[in-house]
Amino acid sequence: MKRLAILGSTGSIGTQALEVVTANPGLFQVEVLSAHSNSTLLIEQAKKFKPNAVVVTNEAKYREVKDALLMLPIKVFTGEQALADVVQWDTVDIVLGAIVGFAGLHSTLAAVSAGKRIALANKETLVVAGELVMKLAAEKNSAIIPVDSEHSAIFQCLTGEDANTIEKVILTASGGPFLGRKPNYLVNVKASHALQHPNWTMGAKISIDSATLMNKGLEMIEAKWLFDLRNEQVDVVVHPQSVIHSMVQFTDGSVKSQMGQPDMKLPIQYALAYPKRIPNNYKRVDFKENSKLTFEPVDYKTFRNLAIAKEAMIRGGNAPCVLNAANEVVVHAFLQNKVGFLEMSDMIEKTMESVSFIEHPELEDYRNSDTEAREYAAEFVKKSQLSMY
């Protein structure tokens, strides 16, 4: 029986993880649940899964959650530090990091420090501070098992292989809802439009990142740190069917891929149960039905976010942290119709030019770069034509 701390339990990944738990009562037990603002769902989940502790990071929601769970033997905490404390408890075996954005860094680092096994969905943690996180994980013997479908695929392809035989990894990208579109079309797209992903149902932020291809850029950086790769070993190809979740090309030219239905419950349950595989009756890939698996190069010119992210990866230091912070700000603004789709890339680029470069950042530098980048990006958002209405 593995005892889980599910951070971000009310989100897309968090709720799917709880479905996996429900389907496997003999394997998993919920020890901690956490969410930021969706107190109604958090309370409902706490009543159902009866964890030892619940953390609602948004302090304004604390009283409501506390009162609702008063009659139950559930400890209720609030704040970022409380979350970092509970993930270190002896009663926690696996921490599922499913918080969105930079906000997930602190608790992930705490869990890594305590040597916990991490099932990591929160890719921004590795984008911001991958070098630091992976180094600490090696020191503390904390296994980080990716939940992101591409990285889960690569992880599965590498099982039983010698890491020195990797020539490159090839991340597949669905291309998102605007595959094949050009700037003259993208200039007018709105958030409601960008939120309609063809293959996956996800949280709002990652849905926009998928539409701009920033998601794939973040995933390149995530892959670099997870698998200890050089920049030139990380490649991307568009594969609209999302059946091949990614590939590894080895030094003998052989390529391994992992395939499956586009369903996040698969990589979630793989990360939670690793090295076991849990049988289930989810829909299978039908190769007779899915007779066409196609590939095409990415359009770096139109989807500039991917090019900018790649550049940040190559630049290293605090550049990916700045990229991430700027992106979080502009995506938030885009979701509120305050900036245009193409403007997001301009603003990220300008933020990257504005924040000073730090080649070997420490944790404090990442925190400061994140704050500084957010301030610049917010200024650029304010100056946007759309923000003025």
Ligand code: NAD
């Ligand atoms: P979501 O927006 O649906 O859920 C986010 C969760 O994080 C919620 O439970 C929310 O309460 C919590 N949260 C938000 N802000 C917080 C804060 N400041 N402090 C503490 N908790 C906070 O997001 P999601 O789609 O589930 O994505 C979660 C992470 O997983 C992201 O990093 C995303 O990139 C990654 N991921 C998601 C998918 C997917 O299919 N949704 C796939 C791969 C990777």
Ligand code: MG
């Ligand atoms: Mg992914």
